[in-house]
Amino acid sequence: MAHIFHFLEPRGDTVAAVYLAFSAAFFYFNRKQNMLSTVLCWIAYSLVPPIAVVLYRLSPFHPLAGFPGPLLSRMTNLRLAYVVSTGKRHLDIAKLHDKYGVIVRTGPNTLSINSQDAVKSIYAGSKAMDKSNAYRPGRLFEGGLFFIRRKNLHDNQRRIWAPAFSQSSLHLASNTILRRSQQLTTHLEKLEDGATDMGSMIRRWSYDVMGDLTFGKSSRIELMSDGDPHGVLASGEKATVLFEILGEIPLIFDLMCYLPRACMQEIHVLRQLASELLAARQVATHIADDDICSHLLCHTANCSVQDLEHDVLFAIQAGSDTTSGVVILLLYHLLANREVYQTLTAELRDNLGSTLEEHKLSALFQLPYLSAVVQEGLRLGTPFPGLPRVVPDTGKIICSKFIPGGTIVGVPAYAQQISPQNFWPNPLEFNPQRWLPGGLGLDSVLNKSAVMCFSSGPFGCLGKNLAIRELYIVIAQLLLTLDIQLDTSFDHKQFKEGIQNMRSTCFQYPLLVVVQPNHL
Numbered sequence: 001m002a003h004i005f006h007f008l009e010p011r012g013d014t015v016a017a018v019y020l021a022f023s024a025a026f027f028y029f030n031r032k033q034n035m036l037s038t039v040l041c042w043i044a045y046s047l048v049p050p051i052a053v054v055l056y057r058l059s060p061f062h063p064l065a066g067f068p069g070p071l072l073s074r075m076t077n078l079r080l081a082y083v084v085s086t087g088k089r090h091l092d093i094a095k096l097h098d099k100y101g102v103i104v105r106t107g108p109n110t111l112s113i114n115s116q117d118a119v120k121s122i123y124a125g126s127k128a129m130d131k132s133n134a135y136r137p138g139r140l141f142e143g144g145l146f147f148i149r150r151k152n153l154h155d156n157q158r159r160i161w162a163p164a165f166s167q168s169s170l171h172l173a174s175n176t177i178l179r180r181s182q183q184l185t186t187h188l189e190k191l192e193d194g195a196t197d198m199g200s201m202i203r204r205w206s207y208d209v210m211g212d213l214t215f216g217k218s219s220r221i222e223l224m225s226d227g228d229p230h231g232v233l234a235s236g237e238k239a240t241v242l243f244e245i246l247g248e249i250p251l252i253f254d255l256m257c258y259l260p261r262a263c264m265q266e267i268h269v270l271r272q273l274a275s276e277l278l279a280a281r282q283v284a285t286h287i288a289d290d291d292i293c294s295h296l297l298c299h300t301a302n303c304s305v306q307d308l309e310h311d312v313l314f315a316i317q318a319g320s321d322t323t324s325g326v327v328i329l330l331l332y333h334l335l336a337n338r339e340v341y342q343t344l345t346a347e348l349r350d351n352l353g354s355t356l357e358e359h360k361l362s363a364l365f366q367l368p369y370l371s372a373v374v375q376e377g378l379r380l381g382t383p384f385p386g387l388p389r390v391v392p393d394t395g396k397i398i399c400s401k402f403i404p405g406g407t408i409v410g411v412p413a414y415a416q417q418i419s420p421q422n423f424w425p426n427p428l429e430f431n432p433q434r435w436l437p438g439g440l441g442l443d444s445v446l447n448k449s450a451v452m453c454f455s456s457g458p459f460g461c462l463g464k465n466l467a468i469r470e471l472y473i474v475i476a477q478l479l480l481t482l483d484i485q486l487d488t489s490f491d492h493k494q495f496k497e498g499i500q501n502m503r504s505t506c507f508q509y510p511l512l513v514v515v516q517p518n519h520l
């Protein structure tokens with residue numbers, strides 16, 4: 001039945017309308033009966049379809065009956081939606097694999113496949129599978145690159161985006177990132193003595209960077225200097241979290257747009273900002289600028305206004321949120337591992353002197369220890385689950401098992417990134433040395449392709465090279481300019497326990513640091 005549902009793609013509002021019509025008709029035709037028995041009958045009839053669905057999902061007739069997984073996951077997607085809402089899905093999935101093996105049924109129609117062999121079949125090349133319903137953002141948004149689920153349609157929109165990440169665009173973007181990173185350190189230097197939440201500063205920095213890269217000179221995003229009076233950061237985070245949780249229960253997602261606007265006010269802030277900035281960018285005359293909008297606006301004939309609005313919203317949110325999450329975790333690891341911090345600072349100083357400038361960027365991108373630090377930061381700093389894709393109608397053999405058409409499958413990125421089979425020894429430990437020649441000794445294991453944080457193939461991250469440059473530049477600028485220490489009150493356990501991932505990495509406990517100018 002789950003497979004029939006996949007093909008019919010029922011919408012939550014349609015299902016709700018049918019249910020309401022049935023209920024109204026039921027009460028109308030039974031209006032002369034005893035009220036209590038009518039209500040009891042109505043409840044009984046209403047329960048028949050969900051009970052039948054659950055029994056089918058648990059039965060040996062379900063196409064995924066042969067795959068192991070928790071009972072609740074086999075019955076309903078609500079378990080997965082709940083786990084997502086805790087922000088600990090990456091840990092939950094890793095534990096399920098430890099218990100059940102390589103393939104686990106994580107939802108009635110969903111399999112998590114913890115194997116590198118599955119990556120090629122699911123994500124890579126021209127045969128990459130389409131995105132699942134988890135990318136259907138209810139009735140709230142339609143259009144835009146990220147939300148297009150069918151590969152052939154998605155390819156067209158991706159062609160429009162791609163030039164924004166060419167070598168020449170990356171070169172100009174690097175200068176913008178440097179300028180914003182210098183603003184960040186100037187801002188931090190001016191702070192009064194005492195502990196500050198570095199995480200919040202990094203979030204603002206990354207939004208300002210993406211504002212510039214998306215809208216060029218017409219960007220009004222200035223969170224580092226103006227603060228965030230309209231709550232753009234919170235809005236972006238809420239929208240992302242909502243998308244991630246409700247993506248597991250798309251029928252309920254469809255109903256969100258019927259809530260009064262006031263209930264959703266907060267998540268509309270970013271949307272409103274994106275459409276205002278797009279309008280401003282459209283009338284601006286610097287179309288020759290090399291910002292993301294300049295590329296998207298060249299194709300307005302092939303793109304609807306909605307596509308454009310969602311594309312720019314996605315650019316500022318996805319471009320800033322992911323990068324800042326990685327930078328915050330990477331900084332934490334550096335501050336918690338003073339030896340690594342000092343080795344990196346020494347490499348930067350020996351090769352670049354005491355300041356970072358535009359003409360030094362190409363040398364910066366060649367530094368081996370910095371590269372190892374960034375790779376290790378990406379490995380441990382992206383606690384992503386598997387990105388869900390749909391097996392084509394004919395089904396597919398993956399890891400020697402036949403997976404029926406319509407099944408939702410994904411390879412859990414974080415489980416791969418901390419697997420002892422891919423990274424050994426101490427896969428949970430932050431140790432950049434593992435990426436350098438000689439690694440961590442003779443029997444050490446380094447499976448570079450197991451770092452899946454940017455995904456790959458036709459839906460993979462377009463901003464990968466840009467994001468890596470951001471990491472190089474901001475880390476170098478921070479370490480060269482400032483001496484940063486964790487505050488004495490900082491609690492490592494609470495920080496680690498407070499890390500949540502719901503596509504956006506959220507931090508429930510602040511990265512409290514003390515910052516001083518670096519006088520070395």
Ligand code: HEM
Pocket residue numbers: 145146158161315318319320322323326382387453454455458459460461462463464466467468
């Ligand atoms: C460390 C930072 C980043 C990480 C870890 C990251 C990761 C990812 C991942 C995993 C995807 C695939 C999502 C999915 O299929 O559900 C993705 C898609 C995407 N990312 Fe990134 N990203 C980062 C930074 C950026 C930046 C700075 C940009 C710049 C705008 C960007 C632009 C995009 C775009 C446009 C897509 C959609 C590609 C498509 O659907 O064809 N990303 N990213």
